[in-house]
Amino acid sequence: MNILGTGLTGMVGSRVVDLLSSSHSFENLSLETGVDITNVDDLTKRFKNSDAPWVFHFAAYTDVQGAEKERALKEESAAWKVNVIATQHIVSLCKELGKRLLYISTDYVFDGTQDVYTEEDMPHPQGFYAETKYHGEEAVCTLKDQGVIIRIANPYRANPKPKLDFIHKIRERLAQNLPIASATDQIFSCTFIDDIASAIEAIIEHSGHGIYHVPSDKPIVPYDLMLLIARTFELNEQLISKTTFNEFFKGRAPIPQKAALKHDKIDALGVLLHSVEAGLQEVKKQEAV
Numbered sequence: 001m002n003i004l005g006t007g008l009t010g011m012v013g014s015r016v017v018d019l020l021s022s023s024h025s026f027e028n029l030s031l032e033t034g035v036d037i038t039n040v041d042d043l044t045k046r047f048k049n050s051d052a053p054w055v056f057h058f059a060a061y062t063d064v065q066g067a068e069k070e071r072a073l074k075e076e077s078a079a080w081k082v083n084v085i086a087t088q089h090i091v092s093l094c095k096e097l098g099k100r101l102l103y104i105s106t107d108y109v110f111d112g113t114q115d116v117y118t119e120e121d122m123p124h125p126q127g128f129y130a131e132t133k134y135h136g137e138e139a140v141c142t143l144k145d146q147g148v149i150i151r152i153a154n155p156y157r158a159n160p161k162p163k164l165d166f167i168h169k170i171r172e173r174l175a176q177n178l179p180i181a182s183a184t185d186q187i188f189s190c191t192f193i194d195d196i197a198s199a200i201e202a203i204i205e206h207s208g209h210g211i212y213h214v215p216s217d218k219p220i221v222p223y224d225l226m227l228l229i230a231r232t233f234e235l236n237e238q239l240i241s242k243t244t245f246n247e248f249f250k251g252r253a254p255i256p257q258k259a260a261l262k263h264d265k266i267d268a269l270g271v272l273l274h275s276v277e278a279g280l281q282e283v284k285k286q287e288a289v
Helices: 011-020 040-048 064-069 071-076 078-097 128-141 166-175 193-205 222-232 276-288
Strands: 002-006 025-029 054-057 100-106 147-152 180-183 210-213 240-243 258-261
Touching: 002 011, 011 193, 025 040, 040 078, 054 078, 064 071, 064 078, 064 128, 071 078, 078 100, 078 128, 100 128, 100 193, 128 147, 147 193, 166 180, 166 222, 180 222, 222 240, 222 276
Parallel strands: 002 025, 002 054, 054 100, 100 147, 147 210, 180 240
Antiparallel strands: none
């Protein structure tokens, strides 16, 4: 199947393309291929010239702190233009041309006041980045059965490109013998990016629609994750100290303190999500090749 895609050279998109390229072909919509996704004319031309039945919308402005600094700019901010306006353009074209849309969103759309979040729970974003991603979700929901939203959390992979994921940033810091403080009163999920590819295949096969959570099999406390990274990659865990969520995020953009995602819907499609431990071992294995 041919697929139109945005963000296909990003950390998530490039890995999904690698894993699905044996069964699908991809048309990349990006500045590198002459498409500004915030420009409706650019998008319209490429959409109308493509027979692709699916669009994968991976492109996003993901600088959480940078977005917060531009909150006052609202619709004029970079985050709004990419995460909201571009998504609205893509949704409109999918409606017009009968294409199905898969949109990547985030656990940050929740406010962190519940122990666990299901796909049916109402988002209540706190930071501006999260607000823009939720507005993107709202646009995709107007597609009804044509739209799919996959919420992920802290994505990581082997050999990340074009930038390091958070797992590799921590690993690099520990390898340089630099200290790390990590919260003991926060809980979140992590998404092994290979699982996203498996989820997408299952959703396409089962003609899925609506919202799916694709996190790690079980959530984890950040401090425990740091220790796990150190032990997996044989680094010095004595460099890791304890702190609180409020202290660690003081002066930063607000994010959910509790962000454990339930994933019953993707489980029901037969997708087996990695635990954080298994995901890190797979990263280690893949990078050893």
